[in-house]
Amino acid sequence: MQLQTIVPIKPLGNPINYKAKIVNIGSCFAVNMAQRLQYYQFQNTINPLGILFHPEAISRLLEFVVNDKVFTQEDVFQHNEIWSCFDAHSDLNQLEQEDIIEQLNSKICRFKANVFDATHIILTFGTAWVYRNKQSNQIVANCHKVPQNQFEKELLAVETCLENLKKIEQNLRQINPNIQIIYTISPVRHIKDGFVENQRSKAHLIAALHEYLEKNKPLNYYFPSYELLMDELRDYRFFGKDLIHPNDLAVDYIWQKFVETCIHSNEIPTMKMVDEVQKGLVHRSFNPYSDAHQQFLDKLAQKIDVLLEQYPFMNFR
Template sequence: MKATQLLQKVVNRVSQATTRKRVSPVLTRIPEPMRDLAIKGEYLRVFPYPTERVIGDYQTEPFITRSTKIVTLGSCFAQELSKWLVTHNFNCLKDEWGVIYSPKSLAQIVQYSFDSANWGPSEPMWMLDSKYYFPYLKSADHSGPRLLGASEDEARSSLREHFKRSQSAMKEADVAVWTLGLTELWRNKRDGYAYYAIPYPQIFNADVHEFHSLNYEEVIECLEFSIQTCKSNNPKLKIILSVSPIPLSMSFRSHLGPYVATQYSKSILHAAALRLTEKYDHVSYMPSYELVRNDPRANYTSDGRHVTRSCVDLVMDSFKKLYVLESA
C-alpha cells in the first residue's frame, strides 16, 4: 500500500475517532481553564494510533528548503533517510562516515573532525591480512572496519583526508540529522574509545577489549559534547535527533536477552533525545521511531528488523510536514 493510501486511511480513522459524541469521564474532573488543553491532549482509543494525529499534535517550526544543506549520521535508518532525500532532490551532502550506531561513536567523529590533534586512541589502526583498517568506522559495504590502505603511510594519509572531509561536511551543513541506534558497544579498556563493532577474533584481547552499555548519563554526555562542539564550529547548524526503529541484531547483555535489551537501548536514547530538545533551541526531534513502532506488522519486513519502502515513504512524508517549508 502506498504512503498516500496509508495516510488517507489514517485520516479517515482520525475523523471517525474525533467525531464520536463521547465525553471522557476524565474530562469532567479537569478544571475549566485547563479543559481545552486536556481535550487536545487526550489519548485516542484507537489502534494503530493515527499518523495524522501524531504529526498534527507534535508542534515544530519548519526550516528546511530544497537548498538547505543536510548531513545525516547514524544507523541503517539514517542511510534510508539519506537515500530518500537524494531521490527527492534535497541537498543532502555526501555521507563520509557510513553506518554508526552509538552516541559514543558520534562523539568520536565530532572530536576528530574538529580536534584531530587530540585524537589519540591507543589502537589507531588494526592490521588484518597485511592491510590497515580504521576500527572506529564501518566499511561502506558493511564487510568490516573501514579499509585505509596497504601500507602504514597510505593508511595515515587516508585517515588525514577523511578527517578533513568530515570537518568540511560538518562545517558546510545547515542541518544535521542524527539517528541514534543503540547503547551497546565494544571499547578499549585503557582509553575508552569505542570500536565500530566487537574486535575480530585475530584482534580480540580480553585484557584490552571490553563490552559496555551506555547509561542515560553517558548518552547525555556524548550528545551534549557533539551538540556543543558542532554549534561552536558551525553557528548556523540546526540538529534533528531521531531514534532508529531497527532492533539490535544481537545483544551481549545475556541476562536481558536481545528483545528486552533493545527496549533498554531505545528507551535511553529516546529519553535523552527528547531531553536535549528541551534544553537546546537549535535541537529538534523527529518522531520516526514512534511512527514505525506504532504499527509493526505494516512497517517491518519479514525479518522483523528492517522497515518496508512504504514505511520509509510514510516517515519521510511526515518529516516534510514537520520540517520542510511549504514553498520547498
C-alpha cells in the same frame, strides 16, 4: 473507525528547502533517509567515517573534526590482511595502510567543511550498547570482526548518553553556531543484543535525548522515526524478511511524514518534478526508436534543463 494510533509531530520551525545543505550522521536508518534526500536532489552528505550506531562514536567523530584530528599509523590496525580503524565503519577498510590513513584524513577534512556550510544536521542514534577494546580501553565504533574476546560489551548509562549529547552539540556549534539539529532514534531493532536488551538500549537513548532536549530546545528538534514504526505502523508487514529492519514501504511512510513536517511546502512541486525525471531516466521503452519515445526523451530533457537552470547543483547523470 480509527485503526491506528497517530503519532503527533510538530513541524520544524526552520524547514528544509533546496537551498539547504544537509548533513546526516548515524546508524543505517540515517542512510535510508539520506538516500531519499539524494533521490530528490537535495544537497546532502552522510557519514564521513561510515555508519555510526551509538552516541559515543558520533561524539568522537565530532571531536576529531573540531580538533583537526590527523590519523596516523597508531590509529589503524591490520586484521585478516585488511587495514581498519576502530573509529570508522568497515566501508573504509583498505588493503594498504597508507591508503586508509589518507582516506581517513581526507574525509575528516572534507567533513569539517560540510558541517561549516550546513544549514541542517540530522543525527540518528541506533543503540546504547557499545564494545570496549580491552587493550586500549577505548569504546569502538566498529569491531571489524576482531575476535569477541578482545572486547567488553557495555550499555551506556543514561547519564553517559546525556554527556555525549552535550559534547555533540557543543562541538557542532563550535564549527557552525546556527546549524539546525534534527535528532531521531532509529526504528531498527538490535535484536542480536536480545529483546529485553534492545528495549533497554532504546529506553536509554530516548530518556537521555528527551532530557537533553527539554533543556536545550532552541535550534533543536526531535523527529519521531522510532515512534512512527513502533506506535503508528506496528505491524510486521512493514518489516523486511529479517523482521528487524523497516522495509521500503515503512521507510517511505516515515519519509513522507518527514516531508510533511520538515521540508518547506513550497518545495513540493520541485520534488514532484525531480521524481518525474528520476522515473523517466530509468524508463525502458518497448521501441526506443519510435516517435513517441523520442518525444518522451525531449520532454524529459526539457524538465532537466528547467531544474538545472534553477538548481545547478543537481546531478541526473
